[in-house]
Amino acid sequence: MKHIIKIMALLVALSAFWISLLQTSVLPESYTWLLPLYFIVSLGSYGLLMVGVGLMRFPTCPQEAILLQEDIVEAKGFLNGKGVDVGSD
């Protein structure tokens, strides 16, 4: 099943639910008409929240840069000894 069809099915189910809410008048009409807008806005703000949280918790590894430099020095030393040209770029 293609992915877009899954998403379309989800949207169709949500709109069917919304239309049924409109028809059965469980909530006041004016409120029900605005429900899709609320849904989109809350989805957007949840996404932004996730981006913010992810940004704060972004894993960093400054010690890896130091380890990498040590590895480079070790590699250059070994390769120079074996006759491979490791002059700088």
Add this chain to the structure above:
Amino acid sequence: MEAKEEKNKYSIIVPTYNERLNIALIVYLIFKHLHIVANSASATAQLASITLHTQCTPRSACLFRKWKHKLLCLGILVFPTSFLRSTFPVSPVVFCFFYAKRSSDLPFRAHVPCVLRNVNFEIIVVDDGSPDGTQEIVKQLQKVYGEDRILLRPRPKKLGLGTAYMHGLKHANGNFVVIMDADLSHHPKYLPSFIKKQLETGASIVTGTRYVKGGGVHGWNLMRKLTSRGANVLAQTLLWPGVSDLTGSFRLYKKSVLEDVISSCVSKGYVFQMEMIVRASRQGYHIEEVPITFVDRVYGSSKLGGSEIVEYLKGLLYLLVTT
């Protein structure tokens, strides 16, 4: 922690362009971390020099991976989990069961060096006609390490990453293929953890992820992190891919799986990497993740401009509609 190695051969494909210095360093590091010959005097010295920064996740019970995939296909619970899994610090109770079962998210019980002895591997350097003499350096390395270990398969000019992989794949003799970048952003010290993960779980694809605990990035400024995070959340919401790092290109594939997936991909650049992993996920291949650290280009520079963002969004829409 050591593991007996079965008769698997790993072909490491490294596409290069103007990587005269980096390719030599990478070859040395690959040999340092993979070529540990059992019962030799140099082995203990090698083991001592490999510090405790490679780590293995605990043996993961993949019982629920099959069920999760079945439920993924039905579209149930995917939206919240993929939205939440990669970013939410504390998952809601309903989904934390599936959240915690992803082996790469489990807290590491111990940092033990992943050491594998007698790994049979070869390095395939696919050079796109570098003007700076990369191929001469590779020939010198072949004299040091042997022509059966380092294969130089050059091409006349820059023809693209996807075709570089296909070219390398034609010359690969192993039953597993590892792809990695030649600019030292992917450190070969994670190769044993990739191999170990694959042996433990029997996965078809093991991909390195920078976005989970234990992995990480160095050398990115705030804007870069922001675009990366935003792109990741967008891709997770739209595509439900089942992996946390879509654009990463440090991966281990079974050779048959790579041949199958690569023939159906048409994108270019890093969207190509995304397309490969999304197509593999759609076809139901078993994908596992390993945390890796990514140190941005040591020598040289990489840019992320507006055109790349547009390209990314176009690629995302293309994948949304066609996979």
